[in-house]
Amino acid sequence: MSDIPSPSQxxxxxxxxxxADVVPAVPRPLVDVxxxxxxxxxxxxxxxxxxWEDVGDWPRTPTFAAAAGLxxxxxxxxxxxxxWLGAASRWLDRAALWLIVLGLFFTLWQLASxxxxxxxxxxxxxxxxxxxxxxxxxxxxxxxxLASVKLQLWGYSIGAVAGFLTxxxxxxxxRAAYWVHPVLRFIGPxxxxxxxxxxxxxxxxxxxxGIFLIALATGFPVTVLTWSGILSVNPAYYDVARTLGxxxxxxxxxxxxxxxxxxxxxxxxxxLGTSFSVLVVAELLGVKAGLGFYMQAxxxxxxxxxxxxxxxxxxxxxxGAVSLLFAARDRFLSWQKDLVTW
Amino acid sequence: xxxxxxxxxxAPRVAGASLDxxxxxxxxxxxxxxxxxxxDVSLHVAPGEFVALLGPSGCGKSTLLRLIAGLEPPxxxxxxxxxxxxxxxxxxxxxxxxxPTLFPWRTVRRNVAVGxxxxxxxxxxxxxxxxxxxxxxxxxxxxxYPHQLSGGMAQRVALARALVNDPDVLILDEPLGKxxxxxxxxxxxxxxxxxxxxxxxxxxxxxxxxEALFLANRVIVFSDRPxxxxxxIPVDLPYPRHRGDPRLAELRRQVLGLLGLDADW
Numbered sequence: 001m002s003d004i005p006s007p008s009q010x011x012x013x014x015x016x017x018x019x020a021d022v023v024p025a026v027p028r029p030l031v032d033v034x035x036x037x038x039x040x041x042x043x044x045x046x047x048x049x050x051x052w053e054d055v056g057d058w059p060r061t062p063t064f065a066a067a068a069g070l071x072x073x074x075x076x077x078x079x080x081x082x083x084w085l086g087a088a089s090r091w092l093d094r095a096a097l098w099l100i101v102l103g104l105f106f107t108l109w110q111l112a113s114x115x116x117x118x119x120x121x122x123x124x125x126x127x128x129x130x131x132x133x134x135x136x137x138x139x140x141x142x143x144x145x146l147a148s149v150k151l152q153l154w155g156y157s158i159g160a161v162a163g164f165l166t167x168x169x170x171x172x173x174x175r176a177a178y179w180v181h182p183v184l185r186f187i188g189p190x191x192x193x194x195x196x197x198x199x200x201x202x203x204x205x206x207x208x209x210g211i212f213l214i215a216l217a218t219g220f221p222v223t224v225l226t227w228s229g230i231l232s233v234n235p236a237y238y239d240v241a242r243t244l245g246x247x248x249x250x251x252x253x254x255x256x257x258x259x260x261x262x263x264x265x266x267x268x269x270x271x272l273g274t275s276f277s278v279l280v281v282a283e284l285l286g287v288k289a290g291l292g293f294y295m296q297a298x299x300x301x302x303x304x305x306x307x308x309x310x311x312x313x314x315x316x317x318x319x320g321a322v323s324l325l326f327a328a329r330d331r332f333l334s335w336q337k338d339l340v341t342w
Numbered sequence: 343x344x345x346x347x348x349x350x351x352x353a354p355r356v357a358g359a360s361l362d363x364x365x366x367x368x369x370x371x372x373x374x375x376x377x378x379x380x381x382d383v384s385l386h387v388a389p390g391e392f393v394a395l396l397g398p399s400g401c402g403k404s405t406l407l408r409l410i411a412g413l414e415p416p417x418x419x420x421x422x423x424x425x426x427x428x429x430x431x432x433x434x435x436x437x438x439x440x441x442p443t444l445f446p447w448r449t450v451r452r453n454v455a456v457g458x459x460x461x462x463x464x465x466x467x468x469x470x471x472x473x474x475x476x477x478x479x480x481x482x483x484x485x486x487y488p489h490q491l492s493g494g495m496a497q498r499v500a501l502a503r504a505l506v507n508d509p510d511v512l513i514l515d516e517p518l519g520k521x522x523x524x525x526x527x528x529x530x531x532x533x534x535x536x537x538x539x540x541x542x543x544x545x546x547x548x549x550x551x552x553e554a555l556f557l558a559n560r561v562i563v564f565s566d567r568p569x570x571x572x573x574x575i576p577v578d579l580p581y582p583r584h585r586g587d588p589r590l591a592e593l594r595r596q597v598l599g600l601l602g603l604d605a606d607w
Contacts, residue, residue, distance in 0.1 A: 236443045237443060239437070239443075240456075241460060242413065243411050243412075243413065243433070243435065243513075244433055244436065244456050244460050244461075244503070245431070245432070245457055245461040246460035247460070250459075250460045255445070259445075259447070261447070333447075335446050335488075335489070336446070
């Protein structure tokens with residue numbers, strides 16, 4: 001019956017429009033001026049690094065200047081070639097203001113630490129000292145990164161799976177809720193760090209103790225959010241599915257769980273934050289590997305550049321993990337309206 | 343169904359099943375007291391008949407539909423479909439609710455496919471799913487998500503999701519209640535032609551007297567809660583019906599009178 005008049009058919013195509021389809025294209029200017037300024041700001045970084053004598057012994061100063069020079073050259077080429085270089089130039093155009101600020105920041109940092117000695121050493125090393133760590137201490141740092149990522153992945157995965165399964169069980173079954181709920185209320189709000197002293201002697205290795213602590217910190221928010229997600233499923237969904245012939249297996253796997261997924265995601269997101277803090281605390285206090293351990297050792301030896309270098313990597317890893325989680329959500333929950341972008 | 347049979351408008355897909363509602367009473371427990379919503383309701387629906395249930399708001403019509411769907415057992419009395427007692431939900435009796443209640447995480451096509459998927463017949467039903475989408479004119483929107491649809495389109499998807507199961511009884515719980523009046527008029531005509539073409543038995547709850555008279559073979563008027571059958575009015579007009587038919591106006595006055603609204607008209 002395709003000849004049925006459908007007065008409302010035109011409405012569905014609208015959500016696919018993006019801003020770029022609506023706003024008329026403005027012809028690009030010959031030279032991206034702001035991008036050029038960013039290039040010049042990074043030339044200032046080079047000038048600061050090469051124009052004065054270092055107040056300390058930093059063998060990587062020329063390398064740092066060369067790297068900053070390469071960045072500056074890239075920006076200048078992209079700014080001048082903005083008509084022909086497409087996506088990369090558009091990126092420069094968008095990021096230019098931030099890149100200018102970063103260039104100024106590196107210039108000031110360079111001058112204040114390595115050249116004029118305004119910042120007390122060794123607590124605030126210059127950027128070339130960090131570069132030196134990345135280039136010359138890479139094997140040890142890389143090993144620490146790997147150890148942290150492994151510990152975090154195991155702990156978080158175990159905690160997330162256990163939390164999800166627990167949440168689904170107590171959301172679906174009254175009997176499971178009867179037994180699990182009191183335990184959850186009693187143990188859940190306890191910060192995972194409080195288990196630290198017990199965990200390190202109760203587990204055979206500091207590594208397995210670390211996994212336990214991270215899993216615990218992950219499990220609680222995932223359980224609670226999954227549970228509330230299952231409970232808040234619109235009961236009409238079950239009526240619809242049942243009249244269409246669905247049995248309880250279908251109701252759990254294909255109605256309750258997909259409907260609860262937006263809540264589960266919030267739980268996973270919250271759990272990611274708490275699990276990071278547990279990871280770092282566990283590595284600072286007991287686990288003999290990983291970035292936390294690396295930072296602890298660096299502080300002990302007074303290698304402050306190593307400390308900052310590791311902190312920077314940690315920040316990138318945590319932010320990257322959150323980005324990954326959001327990418328997964330965009331993939332699996334694309335049916336939701338009005339998603340927050342990360 | 344291994345191969346899909348080609349249907350012609352003259353040969354309905356299903357024969358439709360009879361429905362027998364015998365002395366059904368039903369109540370809900372509310373704060374320790376029992377709230378009676380259905381009082382000794384008996385109703386017999388012939389195979390392929392289109393019956394509309396009219397009554398004051400909150401009188402228990404929708405509860406009766408839930409009992410027919412098998413979503414709840416009645417407190418007293420029996421319900422049966424084609425002579426078989428109704429003990430639970432079954433895809434031969436599908437409900438279209440007032441809200442389309444589509445699963446927002448599924449595309450239009452996968453929403454229509456829920457019935458076959460739940461019954462384990464997804465593989466054999468691919469063609470039937472496409473036919474159901476075409477039947478409601480939404481082939482082009484197969485890949486859209488529910489939040490991209492208008493209210494009328496969403497309700498059409500709900501209709502396709504019901505029809506894909508080739509139900510013997512289609513239970514319609516105010517399916518057009520939330521649509522704007524133009525979409526509503528269009529969908530009433532669609533509903534009549536679907537019913538005539540597919541041949542199912544239809545039970546419709548509505549608040550709209552004109553809608554009931556335009557669509558149904560019989561209009562059952564219920565009393566205030568607890569609902570009892572107050573009148574059983576045959577609508578002796580051929581299809582397709584004309585909205586301006588003087589006989590419809592006459593019946594309308596009669597039905598409104600039964601609902602206690604004659605003074606206002």
